[in-house]
Amino acid sequence: MTQVTGRDASMTSLQKGGSTDASVARGLLDREDLLRLLDRALAKRVTVISASPGSGKTSLLRAWAERSTDRRRVVFVSVDRDEQNAERFWRTVLEANRRPEHSLDPETQRELNAALDGDQLVARVVSQVAEQPEPVVLIIDDLHELKSADALAQLERLLATLPSSVRAVLSSRRDPPIRLHQLRLADEIAEIRAGDLRFTERETRQLLAASEITLSDAGVAALHQRTEGWAAGLRLAVISLSGHPDPERFVAEFSGTDRAVGEYLVAEMLERQPAEVQSMLLRTSLVDLLNSELADLLAGRSGSEQLLLELEDANAFVVSLDAQRTWFRYHQLLGDFLRLELRRTLADEVPDLHRRAARWFADHGFVVEAVRHTLAAGDRPDAARLVAEHSFKWVLDGQAGTIGAVLQAFPEGASADHPDLALAQAANELNQGRLEEAAAQLALAESQARNAPPARRRRLAVAIASLRLAMARRSGQFSEVIEQVNQLDASIADNPSDPISMSSELRGVALLNLGIVETWSGRLADAERHLSEGATLAHTIGRPFLEVACRAHLGFPSRLVSVAAARERGLHAIALAEQHGLEDRPILARAFGAVAGMAIWMGEFEEGERWLRRAWEVGQAHVEPAPALLLHLVTGMLHAGRGQQQSALEEFAAAEHSRSLLTGVHALAPRIAGRLATTQTRLGMLDEARATLGGFSGPHERMGAIYNARAVISMAEGDPAAAVDVLREVRDIPPVGPAFTLVEAHLLAGTAHLHLGDRSAAAGAAEAALAAAEPDRLIFPFAMTEAAELLDALPRHETSHGALRADILDLLRGADATSTDRQRLTQQDELSPSELRVLRYLPTNLTRPEIARELDVSANTVKTHIRSIYAKLGARDRSSAVRRARELRLLSASRS
């Protein structure tokens, strides 16, 4: 069938959802020999199809793909024109594998736009492909358009690592610049080249017959000879021949001319189209992809969809890109000729056509295309503004890389003339951690903004403030952050006419940055309020990255948040990130680091180490000073807790270095100095330790760690009395929130009392330490002090914290208080809260009725609970239940 019957055929195939025997519906000749050739090639792991444009590579692949979907899963990827962005390419591959029918839906695209780098995306492709139940054939068409060296190198690695059940087909105009010698040595490569793709004379005859064109044998031979079996030439000829009054004459004229084949046939084909089709073809040729709406807009008439469908059915170089046949693109050869013709004959219209296309793309969320066409129209300031408007959203969605990609479309130095471009450039520099360059671009934007008209100046001021905020946050300048937030707030409040989404997003970003700086500067209650509000807002406006970023900073304990609760929040942020595929983002380093820190405080060193490893994995590349400080501190604590003082020293010193990069005062600064000095003391570096603490000042309530460290130095100097003295500064302050420094102070004081020979004061201090540690299960300080000796000084029957004491002694004797046992418990029946309450009395000498009285419940209830506890713990009696409960770490109260 040809385009004469194309209309009906297309209607049929559309009514059947486009899934009819497409090779018939679209007037394609089934080239059985060629399809079998490809079938045979697929015995090898990689097939390379390399031939010049118009050789029929894509047609072959499409025909083959439509045939074989029953038996295998075919993943068909067409590389976008001049694709330079590795991440975008891999995302296309991922999406093609996921839901091919939605591959161009902007909504789906947004989901996919997480800022993973190419390597991470390739890893996903591999795992995605490996998960498929049926064998996968990955087809990459137009590979010559892939211009990213990274992507090509990644593709090379992908081919080497794909599971052996997977087949890859690479189709390209040129031999792809990929080293395939390993596969070649293993005889795992098949090649299909121009000679294989060429139509034979017999196929030429079949093609003509299938298109209901009657031609003499001599005519067929002449046509075949003139086109040299070139698929594009033959197909163009068929279009012109269909319904031609004198096919023989057409072939004779064609054979008689020495014009280049492609150009001659395109010209012939165009001439034979009605004027309206010609006009539509020319005017729509300047976009890389189009749907009927865009085509109508560019052509200035309606009904383009029908034309596009007919052209596709006639295989006239229009290709639909999705199963619903709503998106089309021109075959590149035709597209190139059409564009040349458009510029030659309708040059005046070209800028306006680009403008129309740009507007449409911008309205429909295809910003990169919009920018490209705006630039092509010569409207650089508008293109710059488009970038500025969207770069903010890209930052919000964590697709910082897109800004860099779009900026590449502009000529070098373009930001010198456009504040918007300077702003985007600044955001780009900031994302890469180049603060000075970012500041320079920002200053440039600011000086240009002064000359802008008032409305625009205000918008620029908002964008500048939001970038300044991010920069100030990065370097921890608290007052600067507050100032910028106020400026943003005022500007949002002053202009209720702003689109709601814009002001919500700005507000979300302001809250995030504010919350982060408040966290670092120890204003935890304010941080809690702002970050929670930011997270809720981000959730409401559908910005998962922003929500994750807010929640990642909520995992810090405070007077309102217990250590266990902080840990839960950290885990929640991580779970949320995983749900959105954001768990590899550097911003998650804070959540990982916080969870690790809490685990270490609770004595679970192995658990802490696991989270720390993930923290360093995501944070390594672009770690900011503030999170780097956190990670070094927590890593140092892990080493110190395990008695590895030298490694601990290095980490604490690194934490101190990160702190020095911050302009503002960091809440953890005293802890870092304290830990550093303590470790120095332990290593006999007393002078260095004194120097570390020397001149350290701050508000009294934040100096606990410093006093503790001074006490450690006093003890090393052989002056326990002085230690007891200085520790009073900490021990006399009632704790607010988790008693991190207080527990340590009690323990240090206890040890000092032992040295002074006051066993009763030592026992008192030990009991006070246990009491302070119990609510948050702060086991870590015991590992940091000479607690074993001290706890021995505290007879077991004298403490009301027996379970905690036993756990701590376990840890000090080398058993790690990891949560592996806890995890085992979650697989079992968990104890209910009332059972846990009863459990706590089992190690005591209290009888069941006495426990009942203590808990203010009936003796029968206690009996029921105890029976249930025995069953859940698999215990026969009270002592084995207690033993099992100890193993499972159930026997110490937790505050949460």
Place this chain on the structure above:
Amino acid sequence: MPTAPGLYTIRIKGRVGATALSSFPAMASEMSGSETVLTGLLEDQSALFGVLAQIEALGLELLELRLIPARSTARESSYGHPSTGM
């Protein structure tokens, strides 16, 4: 890799028409039998590969590519301006 401008001739199979020729603004064309000969001063290798890519894209058949050796004494004066072709 030489980066100095060079005068190139490129032979293409068949007569190339106005549409296709409009994509080689830096080259002058003439017919030679049933071949088209494009001649022009190309700024550097990247300009040359640009022309080759265009030939490929339009499905033209490349027959020959030649750099005309420059006489070092007269290099400046004899080639004219690239945009005018000769």
